[in-house]
Amino acid sequence: MEYVLKAESLEKKYRGYTALDGFIMNVPKGSIYGFVGKNGAGKTTLIRLICGLQKPTSGSFEIYGVRNNDKKILEQRKRIGAVVETPSIYPGLTAYENLKMQYMTLGLSDYKSIPDLLKLVGLENTGKKTARNFSLGMKQRLGIAVALCGAPDMLILDEPINGLDPQGIIEMRELIIKLNREKGITVLISSHILDELSRLATHYGFIDNGKLIREMSAEELEKECRRSTHIEVTDSSCLSSVLDNMGFEYKITDEHNVDIFGRPNISQLTKALMPSGCDIISVNENDEDLESFFISLIGGSKS
CATH class of the missing domain: 3.30.70.100 (Alpha-Beta Plaits)
Structure with a gap:
């Protein structure tokens, strides 16, 4: 089995606190990987390490076979789109303008694909409406659209349905499944809302107190449950x-x-x-x- 992300004996320590402790993870290519744990279990810490926002204290991880201490890891990170904690959007700009800004940041000069990207996340009819006037669900979908700029192979979502109303949750679920099945994007979803996660995940990793206590496929989970x-x-x-x-x-x-x-x-x-x-x-x-x-x-x- 091919893995897009692997972690081995990964540790992250702060003053008097260990966020990740001997952490191990294997995310299969093409999966929707449900990263399950209570708030404070270490989910966001791992995501920040993968995205290069922090460095591990010890241990290592691989992205598409490249270790985190290899200079080539920067190129592999370009294959990842992420929405960490809150969507990175400009509230005073329209959806189109937000994506254009991200294209410019990535050094992409051809904006022809932006309308298709907005349609993909269901924001094609927002026109001149600025992001500050979007609903929470619309902001989350715009954040995902920003993460999709540059056509990543993997998408990391940190609590993507937190605070959404029932309709927003359904829309988010349908979008994630669509990205996975139609675009072939591997998705890592960090969440503590387990009922919703069970509706879309193909694989699971259960974390508690900084340790991965179990990894399994949806089929294995179904047999046990x-x-x-x-x-x-x-x-x-x-x-x-x-x-x-x-x-x-x-x-x-x-x-x-x-x-x-x-x-x-x-x-x-x-x-x-x-x-x-x-x-x-x-x-x-x-x-x-x-x-x-x-x-x-x-x-x-x-x-």
């Missing part, structure tokens, strides 16, 4: 025999508890258990979401 029926019985060994005959996949927790992956017919199950004298004590359905999975990784509760 899949629906199950928890059944408490008088004898789990008897239940396992019945489940084998019924073709169910299951996991025995102990001599009384079994997790069945699926939704068995309880009446049929009760009938099948009767000859063995095994009784069902309780039945509960489990459907772990991304938030619950994250909480189980770091320990604690949803409160």
Whole structure:
């Protein structure tokens, strides 16, 4: 598998505080990588290191195979567009003028592609309206348009849906998916809004206290968070025999508890258990979401 970003034993320390501690990361090319963690876990620190806004204390990272201490890293950073913390836009300028300013900053003299870029992010009809009069969602989309100037291969978004209303969240989600699928852009999204992240991410990295505690694909996450029926019985060994005959996949927790992956017919199950004298004590359905999975990784509760 080809990776656009790799980090190895990365550390970032401030006075009396370690933001990243032996951090490891692998972002596959073409993925939408959900970077999951609580506020203050180290997500923004990593992004600032990747973008060259800060330097690591120790360890290293690679962008498209080039290490951060290599002079060629500056060229690789040109392949990255980023919106870090807040969109970098000029409030007194129109959307078109904002993109023109970014083109000039990048040394691009041909502005013919600006209208297409505005259309891509849904801002083609803003005309002479200045950015200060944009909604928060429009400002976020303009920030992404600015990040897309220069046609980057990778886009880094730091909390892109923070503060957006439901409609703005939907528009942002659709834009990110469009950029990934139609333009082939790898997207790294830092977020603590896990329900929304689960609707678009293809891969995940879970960070806590500066450490990456788990990396996995969306398929692997779905298997771990899949629906199950928890059944408490008088004898789990008897239940396992019945489940084998019924073709169910299951996991025995102990001599009384079994997790069945699926939704068995309880009446049929009760009938099948009767000859063995095994009784069902309780039945509960489990459907772990991304938030619950994250909480189980770091320990604690949803409160």
